[in-house]
Amino acid sequence: MTDNQGATNSTSKSVTVNRPPTVNAGPDETVVLGLLYTLSWSFADPDNDAPWSYTIDWGDGSSSTGTKSSQGTFTAGHTYTGILTTRTIRVTVTDSHGASGSDTKVVTLIL
Numbered sequence: 001m002t003d004n005q006g007a008t009n010s011t012s013k014s015v016t017v018n019r020p021p022t023v024n025a026g027p028d029e030t031v032v033l034g035l036l037y038t039l040s041w042s043f044a045d046p047d048n049d050a051p052w053s054y055t056i057d058w059g060d061g062s063s064s065t066g067t068k069s070s071q072g073t074f075t076a077g078h079t080y081t082g083i084l085t086t087r088t089i090r091v092t093v094t095d096s097h098g099a100s101g102s103d104t105k106v107v108t109l110i111l
Helices: none
Strands: 022-024 029-032 036-044 052-057 063-068 072-079 086-094 100-110
Touching: 022 086, 036 052, 036 086, 036 100, 063 072
Parallel strands: 022 100, 029 100
Antiparallel strands: 022 036, 036 072, 052 063, 052 086, 086 100
């Protein structure tokens, strides 16, 4: 920085970037309509910003939410009803500093 008299000064500031969690919803699957489906999902956070909140959007208007105190692989259950179709599941994980990551998978509903 230079003022109108020609004097200069400088300063620096460190910035820490909060990297988001990496989420894995798993591969696309076939799911039997009316039976309990168990989703296996995982996440890793390079900054280890615990605790983490998560939302699983099941793609049919319903969702599951919760918190995790550790990273790793987890399961959640859901029963699909209605018509034979495909649904997109979205798993979103948000760290304690507000950074979020998500992943999707498609489930094909069969009888």
